[in-house]
Amino acid sequence: MGGKNPAGRLPRAVYEQELARLQIELVKLQEWVRAEGARIVVVFEGRDAAGKGSTIKRVTEHLNPRVARIEALPKPTERERTQWYFQRYVDLLPAAGEIVLFDRSWYNRAGVERILGFCTADEYRRFLQQCPIFERLLVGDGILLRKYWFSVSRDEQERRFRARIEDPLRRWKLSTVDLESVTRWDDYSRAKDDMFVHTDIPEAPWYVVDSDQKRRGRINMIAHLLGSVPYYEVPREPVSLPPRPRDRGYERTDRRLQREVPDHAATLLKALSSHPDGTSAPDHAARG
Missing domain, CATH: 3.40.50.300 (P-loop containing nucleotide triphosphate hydrolases)
Structure with missing residues (x-):
């Protein structure tokens, strides 16, 4: 320094x-x-x-x-x-x-x-x-x-x-x-x-x-x-991901049956596309 x-x-x-x-x-x-x-x-x-x-x-x-x-x-x-x-x-x-x-x-x-x-x-x-x-x-x-x-x-x-x-x-x-x-x-x-x-x-x-x-x-x-502490690096066993199992025919539940949070990020992207300079975003986008 x-x-x-x-x-x-x-x-x-x-x-x-x-x-x-x-x-x-x-x-x-x-x-x-x-x-x-x-x-x-x-x-x-x-x-x-x-x-x-x-x-x-x-x-x-x-x-x-x-x-x-x-x-x-x-x-x-x-x-x-x-x-x-x-x-x-x-x-x-x-x-x-x-x-x-x-x-x-x-x-x-x-x-x-x-x-x-x-x-x-x-x-x-x-x-x-x-x-x-x-x-x-x-x-x-x-x-x-x-x-x-x-x-x-x-x-x-x-x-x-x-x-x-x-x-x-x-x-x-x-x-x-x-x-x-x-x-x-x-x-x-x-x-x-x-x-x-x-x-x-x-x-x-x-x-x-x-x-x-x-x-x-x-x-x-x-x-x-x-x-101030006499620590040392503890050796760790190598980590590797296990192989993915074969597909057993599971089908995901219809997403329409679930409650999802509103896509607030989409409102931000929409506002950004309307104002590419990044200014004057609509108030509703800021409030969510």
């Missing part, structure tokens, strides 16, 4: 080529996890709009959801509030041959819960005391734990929030908690610093992903994850 400006924007073609290569390696990692019965936990944390979700999407895009699953817990129920804080996360930890990616995790207590008053001061202090112990227990039991903090600048976060407001496909991502984070920037910065002091431990260190440029952030995070 050299050149005169190594911090410059990663060209899309370079990004897509490298992402494809890394995703092939992620599939190899998945097969190694299954073959070895390994257990991997990847924690994604960071400010709102820092690019955690889009990176998780690229990590899991070509993986088997039975092997690699995403956990993004909602706020705890009244019953869960009375449990040991880490209890509901323990239930989600991987068994042999599984990868779990936490889209936010037990670190909610060190960030959102602390800043917005969703936990008491005693609960927060207890978290900082117990979290390193909890993570050492996970690592000591053989779980491969990786923790990534996605860092984004104040200006870039604001730009992404504004883009979400204007985008009907991403507007749902904005919550009142997200919007409040704009006015609590310094509070979240201090909370992150305090969290690192207590939980950046040798057995489970934090790795910071500079995510002001999303393409670079995704590539850097995935490459680091792959480089």
